[in-house]
Amino acid sequence: QSALTQPASVSGSPGQSITISCTGISSDSSVSWYQQYPGRAPKVIIYNISDRPSGISNRFSGSKSGNTASLTISALQGEDEANYYCTSSTGTIPVVFGGGTKVTVL
Amino acid sequence: QAQLVQSGTEVRRPGAAVKVSCKISGYTRTAQGIAWVRQAPGQGPEWMGRMGADNRNTNSAPKFQGRLTLTIDSFTRTAYMELRSLTSDDTARYFCAREWRQNSLDPWGQGSLVTVSS
Numbered sequence: 001q002s003a004l005t006q007p008a009s010v011s012g013s014p015g016q017s018i019t020i021s022c023t024g025i026s027s028d029s030s031v032s033w034y035q036q037y038p039g040r041a042p043k044v045i046i047y048n049i050s051d052r053p054s055g056i057s058n059r060f061s062g063s064k065s066g067n068t069a070s071l072t073i074s075a076l077q078g079e080d081e082a083n084y085y086c087t088s089s090t091g092t093i094p095v096v097f098g099g100g101t102k103v104t105v106l
Numbered sequence: 107q108a109q110l111v112q113s114g115t116e117v118r119r120p121g122a123a124v125k126v127s128c129k130i131s132g133y134t135r136t137a138q139g140i141a142w143v144r145q146a147p148g149q150g151p152e153w154m155g156r157m158g159a160d161n162r163n164t165n166s167a168p169k170f171q172g173r174l175t176l177t178i179d180s181f182t183r184t185a186y187m188e189l190r191s192l193t194s195d196d197t198a199r200y201f202c203a204r205e206w207r208q209n210s211l212d213p214w215g216q217g218s219l220v221t222v223s224s
Binding site: 087089098 | 152208216
């Protein structure tokens with residue numbers, strides 16, 4: 001059981017926006033978000049709470065308030081159907097993964 | 107561009123050890139460590155440990171301490187993860203990944219499937 005809590009699933013229709021929460025973040029910790037398709041390695045889509053790596057769509061955005069981080073996917077597309085994981089750090093472990101959220105595009 | 111290429115599928119008996127390799131290319135490994143993450147079937151990823159860019163500073167998650175060894179051969183630019191005293195709970199895909207910005211991991215290797223079965 002992860003120290004970071006995410007909803008098991010989130011769904012939305014094409015064109016809509018959805019938000020995935022990640023609770024349990026330490027106040028001084030950075031947050032990253034990863035997208036993972038079945039059978040593939042995770043890929044970072046947000047780092048440092050809200051920064052996007054080069055090549056990542058600006059439809060993905062991150063934020064943090066208190067001990068909760070959020071990933072918002074706007075203008076939802078079929079290709080966004082995947083599993084999403086947040087990460088943060090604890091005192092001894094630099095990367096702790098959330099339990100993951102399956103995004104379904106209706 | 108940075109690329110990590112891992113060794114292939116492994117099958118081991120309970121109690122045995124496995125060593126997975128991760129070939130690093132496309133960047134100069136001067137200030138970036140290598141982390142190892144595993145993912146059991148149907149589960150989320152789990153951080154196992156890391157080796158720092160200095161090839162000396164390592165740390166691992168408490169649950170793996172004592173049976174996990176991380177090494178890097180700087181000459182061949184290959185990182186290794188050895189896990190000993192395997193049980194069926196260690197059946198998973200094992201990934202290496204470069205430590206990038208603010209504790210993020212990028213890129214990742216393609217993963218190495220390790221199956222532990224009697």
